[in-house]
Amino acid sequence: MSRRAGTLLACAGALGALAACGDGSALSPKGPSARDIAGLWWLMFWLGLAVYVFVVALLLVVLRRRGKAQEPVAATPGEGRALIWGAGVGMTTVVIVALVLVSYSVGGRIYDRRGTSGLQVEVIGYKFWWEVRYLGRSDAITANEIHIPTGRPVDLILTSRDVIHSFWVPELAGKLDLVPGVRHALRIQADRPGEFRGQCAEYCGVQHANMLLLVVAQPPDDFDAWLDRQGQPRQQPTDPLTQRGEEVFVRTPCGACHRVRGTTATADVGPDLTHFASRRTLGAGVRPNTRGHLGGWISDPQAIKPGNLMPPTKLAPDELLALLAYMESLT
Amino acid sequence: MLLGLSAVATLLASLVFAYFMLMFHNSEWPLDGIRRPAVGTPAIGLALLVASTVPVLLAGRAIGAGRQRELRLWLATAAVLGVVILGMQARGYAGLGFAHDVNAYTSLFVTLSAFHTINLVIALILNFATQARAWLGHFSAEYHEGVRLAALFWYWAVVCGIVLFATLFLGPLLDPAVQ
Amino acid sequence: MTTTEDTRPSVQTADLDRAWATPPGFIGWLSNVNHKAIGFRFIVTAFIFLLIGGLQAALIRTQLIGPEQGFLGPDAYNQAFTLHGTTMMFLFAVPMIEGLAMYLVPMMIGSRDLPFPRLNAFGYWLYLFGGIFLYWSLFTGSVPDGGWFNYPPLSGPQFRPDTSIDFWLLGVTMTEIVGIVGALELVVCIARHRAPGMSLNRIPVFVWGVLVTSLMILFAFPPLVAGGLLLELDRKIGTHFYNPMAGGDPILWQHLFWIFGHPEVYIMLIPAVGMLATMVPAFTRRGIVGYPLVVVSLVAIGFISFGLWVHHMFAAGLPALAMAFFTAASMAIAIPSGVQVFALIATLWRGKLVWSTPLLYIVGFVLVFVLGGITGVMVASVAFDWQVHDTFFVVAHFHYVLIGGVVLPILGGLHYWFPKMTGRMLDERLGKIAFWLIFGGMNLTFFPQHILGFLGMPRRVYTFQSGLGWDFYNLVSTLGTYVTVAGFLVYTANMAINWSRGRPAGDNPWDAPGLEWATSSPAPAYNFAAGPTVSSLYPLWEPEGAAPRGQPGLLDELQGHRREIVGTTVLDAEAIEILELPGNSLWPLIAALAIVLFLFAVMIDSIVLGGIGLGAIVGSLACWLWTGSERTHE
């Protein structure tokens, strides 16, 4: 029975662990850092499982023994010494020395990859959204979506303008905090094109849960094209509707918080919207970027993401339509 | 009592830790162009503080031998010293030229100094209470717990003073930016 | 049971009853300072806080039962986990441990009371008021929501200008003071008031655990008091300790918090493990195996635990070398922990098992705690922790160790000592049902959370989107919580029913070896009419008549008509003096109220009220000391 229980346990553990390998998981790594850590995990998993199964099996054997009835007595000195020293001290020491060494080597490998990579992206945390600036390309500012070229290391420079946040994209790398007043460097790299979900991992207030981000890995050529585009000012509105929309944007409170390069709206309280229409999500990932959701967001962001720092704006229906058309033209 | 003091000592250690951590966190120390504090007057205060342990010690000796008058005398001497030191500290605060809410440096300076002052005040209060009891003749050669406790706290206030002097006045010299 | 037989005619129980009596009525109840009364109040209050904290957990889990739920809004959710964590750590676990220690330690070491009874009562009142203070925030609408570690700048004046964080800081500081006060008292009691003959190698493991924990508290709590003080100054008078814009550093708080926070978890664990080691002989009919090793490793855990705190900050961007040290130190603590676990298993192995409910909790401890410990060793690896830090994997780790290592031992301990406290037995069948529900429920709740961590679910999120593969595991987790709640209902009902109606217990229902079973159940206020002496680790298992007298001379001088306890030497517990304890008093209550008044004034920025409060503190302390000072040790 104890053997069966042990096997059962092992299976349950392994199944659980395998279940954790679906897409988006830290255990389906898409870059070198995450891969190293996943490898470390599997080693620790098997060692840990072995230790646990050993303890449980021992316990089951012990509990099934029928001791003989006896007068209560004190333990004799030295009794059980083999078990306590052998398993408690000996086995444990061996296992943890192994784990410490492996852990150091993996950690060291991840550190060693630091150094200048050429591409540096500054990621600035704000309450419930991320500002993204491509260093050396002072105009390339976007939000909540980081594009990177595949097969090439990218250094993220992390800092915060308000409270502490934490940058975490499980498929690419471990997390690192964004601390106000300090700049931390985190290297990420994606092997192949893809979209990788990330999420703020340090509690930062009401909408910590909806401070999401997306890393989009593209073939280098696509990436360069994308970056060039982001560096441009906004798409000039050409038809009357979008022209009207731009006017609404600049005139209403929008312009007091947001920047659209090429217009008089230059504030940086909220995300840069110059190429908003090229982004996949809105509100730092709460909703897909579609016309319906955008309309809902502009009229009442508090209904979608209660407690975020954008106030609702009252607009006449035709103004809203124009604004929506304008926003959709910001590709 | 010793156990209790070790908890308070940990409190002090935590504050000192805060001081040095923030010092090394900043590239400039003191911050915002504030000048490093002058060591002179505080050093005299510290010397007086250290000197004050002598009468406290002698007070304990005296009552141990049953000499009531001597006990009162030494306690009073210590108290006078304590009051003088407090006075010097008050003058020091007045001449500081900054308040606690300028930046992290001033916050630390004021808070840590205040921590010492509070300890000294408590030591003085205990001293006065002990003096009162000494006048009432509460102590004898056999039973003088109260004297011992007050003395212990006094010593603690002195230790606290030394540590904080080292931190606030000598600490900034450790800052790599100084060299 | 010769050790306690009342052979000396000089001790009159009638005298004792009078000397140790509590005045009747409500005022009398308020003025009671006896260690059992106070300990019992601690235990009951802490148990109520456990239920409240559990209720909050149920709310949390209900919100997370599926994606995009609207049961709690973001504000309510954030308040719920803040109060849940704070309640469990500050208002349940530590006070429960201290309450059990205050109740049991004097009996286990053969003393009549704790050495500073009024300090003890003061601690209780401050604890109660601290808890009420924290929960008072619910009525003001500004409820703390900074999480149980309350990181600035989020909790600083810039981002939380209302009073919510002040409620938290002041309430928590009060419970810290309580912890320190209780620790002082327990250390002195254990060092100086053991029964003659109870040399170091005859001290029950639980008492050792309490000693280690109390010493740890003295060094672990002040850093948080300091951290809290600095934060409160930032909030109230505009200092800049944690303000990065003016040279401050929010990471300073993280250090101060975790220098407290890490030892804190072992502060709860060590006495809980001690409790198990003290209970287990009754159910194996054999003493704990490897007693010296168990004790030494408890002490070792206490020491090492002060060198681990940075492992909570692996993602904060600290220098690599520093973090490497903390990895090794954190893993090293697995060795003394392993010794505890294998000593328990060895004891089970050598003995003849008696399957009463407490034994189930002992086995449950091994199964649950070891799993949590192993995941603890995993997260101690810096690189691995970069992935799982602040995710549900960590939530799973710490609930396994907290529930396995603290809650199950406490529940088992309460089951075990309930007869001593009430004179009645709990129902075994209900007890076993409760165990299985709680044990099964907690595994169902927390095992799936490991997987959620890998799947990218951070902790402290009030909601999540569907389609991420999280739905199923969250659902299972929530259902598991409901099972646990059912278990707690059965457990609580068992206590409520048998409190007055249970089978009478007799002095020693488990045929256990410890001194606490040598007196009646419940014990008289003075515990032992004659001071017991001890000649082994298991005094009640000694063959009849084998216990030699320590120093009968001094013990015979114990008077009945005053509250007297024996003072013994630290190492060998030789009786050297007889001390008189002060009696009932209202001043502890009044002093605690004065402190609350003062802190309340700080909170509402009222200088007048603050002055009155400060005056009241000084006044009540003076009166307290005036009305007969306790005979203190140094």
Ligand code: HEA
């Ligand atoms: C009772 C409470 C308790 C206990 C006992 C422990 C025990 C341990 N904990 Fe845990 N921990 C917490 C409560 C506890 N913890 C809490 C509350 C948090 C979260 C705080 C927060 O963020 O809110 C936390 C978080 C936490 C972290 C930070 C994670 C993060 O935030 O990213 C780390 C990292 O190192 C850690 C490590 C450990 C280790 C190494 C042990 C070790 O002591 C475990 C040792 C025990 C064993 C290993 C089992 C027995 C041994 C054997 C059977 C021998 C064989 C074993 C081996 C060979 C491995 N803990």
Ligand code: HEA
């Ligand atoms: C000893 C400590 C302890 C204990 C016992 C528990 C017990 C439980 N905890 Fe908790 N938990 C913490 C300490 C503890 N927790 C801490 C420190 C945190 C971190 C907080 C933070 O991030 O700041 C945390 C966080 C935490 C989270 C993460 C929240 C988040 O990050 O978003 C979750 C989610 O599942 C959770 C769940 C539970 C559950 C289901 C239980 C169950 O075991 C509870 C079982 C149920 C009961 C004990 C009571 C049953 C109730 C009744 C019988 C009704 C009573 C009736 C009346 C009162 C009238 N806990």
Ligand code: CUA
């Ligand atoms: Cu930003 Cu959490």
Ligand SMILES: [Cu+2]
């Ligand atoms: Cu820890």
